[in-house]
Amino acid sequence: MGTDPGLRRLVLGTLLAAYPGRVPPDWAVDLVREGLAGHTLFGKNVHDPAQLAASTAALRAARPDVLVAIDEEGGDVTRLARATGSPYPGNAALGAVDDPALTERVYAAIGAELAALGITVGLAPVVDVNTADENPVIGTRSFGADPARVAVHSAAAVAGLQSTGVAACAKHFPGHGAATADSHHELPIVDVPPAVLRERDLPPFAAAIGAGVRSIMTAHIRVPALTGDDPATFSPAVLVDLLRHEYGFSGAVITDALEMKGAALAAGGVGPAAVRALAAGADLLCIGSEVDAALVERVAAEIVDALGDGRLGRARVEEAAGRTAALAARPRAAGTPTPAPTDLGYAAARRAVRVEGDVTGLGRPLVIQLHATSTIAEERVPWGLGPHLAGLEEVRVVAAETDAASLLGLAGTRPIVLVGRHLHRLPGGPHLVDALAATHPVTVVEMGWPGPWRPTGARAYVNTYGASHANGRAAAEVLGLAG
The missing domain is CATH 3.40.50 (Rossmann fold)
Known part of the structure; x- marks a missing residue:
């Protein structure tokens, strides 16, 4: 990876890796100690609360400000309750009930559980407006098909989750709800003019930003009028002009998993995808779920090479690492989050x-x-x-x-x-x-x-x-x- 350890540490500070199994392997802990931003946890990393808390403690022992992220949306996407299913309804049910205070309580309950386990970033809420009934990957993860309703509940979810000290992540910018393909397998196309995005897809992101959301995740979708042939994850027009300048977001931009076909195929591999995402304005690069030490090193080496050959400027990488560090350094909630009543989720689901x-x-x-x-x-x-x-x-x-x-x-x-x-x-x-x-x-x-x-x-x-x-x-x- 070259001879500059400072440069390697800088680059590692933009990467969100993952590891196999229920115990962080030595390489995963060592990389955190060497500057890796953190790890995303998946179902394969979860057995029970005691085991998970021990895993996050091991990562924090390597570096106290390590980011530990998880896709815990409630509803159909759960990692903590993968053995039984979530005790909370997901966004579609909460949108059907249409009680923003309930949405906030449910997300606060999820956040309290994450905080107790040492998890610092909840990769939620999904704020996509599900306008395509055939959407294969959003569906019930969305609060609904009405932008105004989705916006109200997006803000409530962000407030609830972040009240526990866990950072929320609104996803997937600039809106995955109209897609009829799954970006895990291909690059979906949402072929509409920017004016349609502003009216239909972007109000929930504006609401989440207004609620102080600390991170936003990119979508591996192609919006030809803005992104040309590329996914939004590689588009400065989306990540800088639209998200930063027009919508005023100053937090961390996290990519959706770069191993997904919507990104990796478009760039020619995870390493080149990481370079393109950084260059476009992303700050924290989620590599994916199938990660080992060699892959992290290859991605980091690709970024270092890009710094050397001019594909990337050092100031851009420093900016990204700085935003990621700020995400990790945010103070925790005052006191210990109060556990929710055990029947909260079931009562909410019944109302839906x-x-x-x-x-x-x-x-x-x-x-x-x-x-x-x-x-x-x-x-x-x-x-x-x-x-x-x-x-x-x-x-x-x-x-x-x-x-x-x-x-x-x-x-x-x-x-x-x-x-x-x-x-x-x-x-x-x-x-x-x-x-x-x-x-x-x-x-x-x-x-x-x-x-x-x-x-x-x-x-x-x-x-x-x-x-x-x-x-x-x-x-x-x-x-x-x-x-």
Whole structure:
């Protein structure tokens, strides 16, 4: 990496790495001691609270101001509760309730839990306005499709999370909600003029900035009118002209994971992506989840090389490292955050449930859960009504591989409760539901983003606005099926 240890330390101060396993390996701790900004924690790093607190303590022992970040959004994206599902509803449910004070309380509860575990940056809230029903990666992570409502709840979430001393991170700038592709796998295009962004996508970011949000995450999306052929993560027009100058943000700009195809493919690898993001105005470079010491060194070496060949100026890297250090140096909340009532999330999820039709008198139905894949952001977390049912029979099937006749035979005289996520875009889902409901009493429970689709002939349609543990319990209670 060259002979200048000061330059290496400067560069490391712009990198957010990750490590495998439940115990930080020596290299991960050593890099923190040598100047690495910090690490992001993923589900694979989490076993239980005691283990996680020990891990963050080990990182802090290497350097007290290390950044420890985690994607803990509540709802469908949880790392702390990956074994069971989150005890809190996510943003779509909170937006449906539309009680900003509740949103603030829920985020304060999440923040208190993070603070107690030694985590300093909550990579939340998602403030994207989910205007595309087919959006495969935002959906229930969004407060909704109305910019004004999303803005109000974004500000409340930031206030709640940061009241605990944990830095919030509004994501994904300049707005991922209209995309119909997943930037983990490709580079989505949002082909609208800047005026549409200002009216539709940017009000929640303005609200988050007004609430004092300490960091904002970039989106690996292409907005041709602003970014040309590049993702926003590589665009000075987005990160400097729009975010810094027009919207007045002075905190740290964090990239979404540079290992994602939306960035890595566009740049020719994680190292070149890091250089381009820094040059465009990003401050803290999230490498991704699959990280080892060699990758950190390669990325750092690429940045050092860019400083040498003129792709990057030293002042830009010093500015980025300074903003990252300021994010780490912010004072903690006064006193110890108060733990939330254990039923806060469940009560909130119950308020979000919306029922169309009649859900009375179900008795002891057959519960059918349709398999749904998880996004990389969500990881694989249990969902559904199963854990909350009082001894009822539940079967799990793949919609496109199942015929209605076999399920009707299994149900016999019992009514059917069919549970799914994003049923409107699940292969075979709408067809199977309609076939069942044509001759049988069927209640549909939608635990994903609802969209305009409704089943034909169903007795009832129940929308939970999310698939967390809290959402599942709420649905079971509404249907009278909870144990």
